[in-house]
Amino acid sequence: VQIVFLFGQTNQQMPLPPTGAEPQTPILYREYDTVPLALEQPIDPENYVLGPGDRLRINISGGVFEEPITGEWSLENIDNYILVDPTGNLIIPRFGSLNVLGMTLADLQNEVSRRARDQIYEEAQVAVNLIRVRTFRILTYGAVNQPGFITVTPVTRLFDCLRYAKGVHKYAHSDLVYLNRDGERTPIDLKTFLAEGDLQSNPVVREGDRIYVPFNDEMATQARVFTEYNNNEVIVTGFVRSPRRLTHIPGYSARDYIAMAGGILDIGNESGCRIIRADGS
Structure with missing residues (x-):
């Protein structure tokens, strides 16, 4: 699917890295194939x-x-x-x-x-x-934009996992996230973490954890409609702030994709929006 505004696009060149330059990573980390990991505090x-x-x-x-x-x-x-x-x-x-x-x-x-x-x-x-530190994979599923396994470390917190899953779906429950660990499902109140900085409401994940984000009450019965494994792309181009390719998310409208591309520029013509299907129609 392509969403086009009067067919206009910026042709911006990206600078190339200088040739022959020495790597900036210290030799110790190059030798042992590791880089410093950003930590909240010493392990x-x-x-x-x-x-x-x-x-x-x-x-x-x-x-x-x-x-x-x-x-x-x-x-x-x-x-x-x-x-x-x-x-x-x-x-x-x-x-x-x-x-x-x-x-x-x-x-x-x-x-x-x-x-x-x-x-x-x-x-x-x-x-x-x-x-x-090691890396391992845990499962995020439900009302996230990219359900599946994500790669984390022993110092990764739950909120980061949702970011790695490309954020929550627009029909996700606004208050509930569940952490499944050792056969127990624990509700996590991320709003307490965001509002008060309470780290107990944003726990560090472990091997075997599963993170489930439910859909809101109105859409809970349609969860399968908003879930698919076919990761097609939607191209938003023309007079929008950030023309780009976006992963297709079931349930999202053309207006949602335009918003994710930064919205319409002042010189854009909203009434001239066109949707071009994969078959060219």
């Missing part, structure tokens, strides 16, 4: 629960010892960058496999410290650092 090792995809740096200093051949003093140091595998196992050189599902970062450091003192050196010093 607490006592509360951060590990899972598949977390990337860790484990450093074990075994103390000073004398080389048996040369007689020189050396410092034994084991430094590894390790990824938690999809089954939750961590393969630590010299220690073997360790399942970390359900363990916090602090629990892991305590366990590695215990093994290091038992197997390497009784005064071994252990440091466990979280280099990159």
Whole structure:
């Protein structure tokens, strides 16, 4: 579907990045394939629960010892960058496999410290650092503009999930959002978060969570009418503020798409609006 206003469009060129320029990302993050993650506050090792995809740096200093051949003093140091595998196992050189599902970062450091003192050196010093947090997928469904799975992190909050799902449908319930976790459905009052900044009303999501946004009472019986898996596009062009392609959202009218394109310019002619179907009619 195309919505056209007297066929006019801005031809704006986008600047190209300079060629031969050095990447702006610090070399440390390029080397280990990670970038700094925006956080609300520092991650607490006592509360951060590990899972598949977390990337860790484990450093074990075994103390000073004398080389048996040369007689020189050396410092034994084991430094590894390790990824938690999809089954939750961590393969630590010299220690073997360790399942970390359900363990916090602090629990892991305590366990590695215990093994290091038992197997390497009784005064071994252990440091466990979280280099990159994992990503995982959760389901958002119901009255959202793009139902399906979205990719989040262990520090993503529910309100962000709705943004990743392209926002809520115009017929969504104005007060209700449900968080399904461990077989329980909990109503979440996002308005309390937005009005008062109450973070309890905007919880951090976990693996296995499902977010459901119901339709309003008038449209609840027509939920299937406003849901489809065919992600066609609607092109809005001509004298609107921001000509663009928009994902087709069931239930939205031509006026809705014009509004999402920024509305009609002062020089636009509303009575000249045309809808061109996919077959050209």
